[in-house]
Amino acid sequence: MKTTKESIIQVSLQLFAERGFDAVSTSMIANRLGITKGALYRHFESKQAIFDAIWDRMLALDAERAAEDSVPEKQYSEDAESYRNTKGHNLCEFVNNQFDFWTEHEFARNFRRMITLEQFKSPEKTKLYQDVICAGPVQYTKDIFTELGQQGKLNSAALDMGAEVLAMQLFAPLSLVIQLYDGGMSPVVLKEHLKKITKDFEERWMRDDQ
Helix, strand or coil: CCCCHHHHHHHHHHHHHHHCCCCCCHHHHHHHHCCCHHHHHCCCCCHHHHHHHHHHHHHHHHHHHHHHCCCCCCCCCCCHHHHHCCCHHHHHHHHHHHHHHHHHCHHHHHHHHHHHHHCCCCHHHHHHHHHHHCHHHHHHHHHHHHHHHHCCCECHHHHHHCHHHHHHHHHHHHHHHHHHHHCCCCHHHHHHHHHHHHHHHHHHHECCCC
């Protein structure tokens, strides 16, 4: 079988998810693919270059996911207008669909596992994990809620709560159900629980006329 950049990216990510980035060598990647290191280097000059390609793919997939649910694809500083046009209901649906993305989409699932393994190994990996899984999603959601509040699409109790606390309330259940999934709990049950939580969130904090 002809080795392509795509096959190298996929196999490398599988190994990184199994063992962690630092524990995998280019020799191990080449052996898994059944090729020589020279053949590997014809596509990528280093293991870091492979990781960079994985990261680029992850960013593209994340943007596609956001577009499917009509929520912002970029950071607020890059596209404030899309945050102003986002509906609260779409954001709640996005959270539900993120569970499927992080648990069922093979590439996203392996990427999440990889950065979970790597998160404490360097400040750079810690920041990457936070940007993707924790602090990044909270900031993203906070920016959306800030815009919804300014447009009168949140009720008074939500405004009193504050955009950052609302963001944490919405994303905390997603983080928990993913961890429960990793522990072996039924994804069908977890998805139903998450849907109930996000529906209650929407009814509790958002105005009917949003």
